[in-house]
Amino acid sequence: MTKKFFYLISTISFVIFFALSFTLYQITGASSIKSLVEQMLHREQVIVRSGASSISSFIDLTSRSLLILSSNNIITPKILQDFVDNWSDTPVVGIILTDIQGQIKLTASNAEKLSLGGNVSDRDYFIAASGSPPGTISFGKPFVSRVPGAGQTFKIPVATPLYSNNKFIGVLTVSISIPSLTEKYLEPLKISPRTGIYLFNSNGDVFNGTTQEVVNQNIFHIVDEHPFLGDKIVMPLIRQKLTSNQESKLDIVIPDFSTGKLTRTLIASSPVKLNSSTKWILAITTPIDDALIFISPFVLRNVILLIFTYFSSIALSLFIYNRFLQKR
Template identity: 30%
Template sequence: MLPKRMWLFWLLLVLGLGLIFYLVLGRGVDSTTTQQVLRREQALARAEASNIMTFFQMFGNSIAVFAQLASTEDRNANLVRNMDEFVDQWRDSGLIGGILLTDKEGVVQFNSNVLGTRDLGTSLSDRDYFIWAEEQSKEGEYFVGQPVVSRVGASKDKVVAVIVSPVYKNEIFTGVLAASVQVKPLTEQYFGLLRISDATRIYLINESGEILFNSFDEKTLGLNVFEPAPDRPFWGNHDLIDNFKSAISTSQEGRMRASYLNTISGNMEEHLVAYSPVLLGSQNWLLIMASPAKNVTNVTTPIYIRQTGILFLIYLTVLLFGLMVYRESKRQNKLSE
């Protein structure tokens, strides 16, 4: 009976060691890998948010300088030529629709766009950027307007972010100089180059929660992720939505592992989510990157396979050692007899 008991002992010992090995080291690897992916995703989100802010800062400064040119203030014959040259400089980028100048009432008086049309006479007095410009007391400032559907020019009926600067003549407000940046080509050009995997989804939402960009599903554009509905991204996780709201109000970035509804498959799935604020003066947007957590499983699977191999070697080593001990014990018993 002694050999059977010894074999049972060694078998239970190996199984126990294997279980401990898996629970302690295996889960530790998964947790460590998850944190590494989240940190990397956070860094990528921060970098892409910074790229967008740099673009708007550069573009906004150029509009502010344009608004202070003598041709703009005087509205002379050189104004249209300068506006056309500005459009030509940006034409190949595909990012802007055009540039225009209004009178003090907000009515478009000059307009140059990539289509070559003028579209004069449209009133923009109800736009947030015109209201902002009217309230300014000095030139040289710029403002990024809330993304809206364009009413005029080459970007008509498209979602644009309008960058404006007030125009003055002898310190008297005479209108606004405004250039439209098309949100879709801008986000497509700046987002997506940096991502964890091909399954990573990138979202851009404004401070109200409306989706400005979705790298995976354009049908969600304009939907509000803060409104509970099963057709919205991140539906089913109130903590995640609360974190987004807090990030926008406090301009703080963050990351977390969260489960929410996959609007394509209809299943609740775990994701690794990182987000970073996009600060554009009075506008606070939020860039969100989300990768399926199963990607981490795919990364750690080879590690588990190696662990299994190591466990098997340990099993053989312990087994052979036990066999040697048993034989030596049996030999000693025979000698003592």
């Protein structure tokens, strides 16, 4: 009877001990995941903030250089070529000089073979620059160039008017490659191979993205055409973040742009400020599965601790049982 009673007490003690260990493992595991998610969101925020600041600074530096160039009394093809040569190995891909009618008169590029003869009078950057005083910088919406020979990727137009004897004579416009911008400043900082980098405006128009299918699309129109479970809650939240022009962090479930599968995703965004009226949004996305790879050391530690506890409890039970037999 005493022996059976001992077995019963030992078994109950072991079960309780194991249950407590398992509960502790679950609690610490959940706590570790929550902590890791917060750390990853913070890391994404630091990266996207740095990227947005770098992009803004680069565009500002390009703008200042363009203003210096526009102060020349005479602008020749060699002057334009020297300008783009000085910006080689940067996202600056070309420069054009147009007359007051928007007709392209001169071009220069390191990356593309641009031709003359195009007209940009309907472009927003040309219209804005045409009505501006000397020394003014105008930014247009990212565009795909119509200049013959230009690549078909989105570019940022930076324009300034040209004056001679206080008379408007044309517009000088630099093109900055958006894919090159994000590649230069953000690609080396990606958290995982599946980390996405997207640049869009507050309306949701995508200028550049890791998933090419969404480039030149509107994310809200995409969701309207391909709704998903929970979109009525998620999309208004995303729209609110886009229009706030503030940094934001989100841990939400959205479709993976490449697969369409609902995926828990960590998103951090930051505004890219070009001037007081022109702001874009830079966002970084990382699937939660990729982020949780970094929790493996914590999981391994807890598993080892649990196994150690398991065998320790067995050893302790055997020790007590042997002592019990010796006393008898």
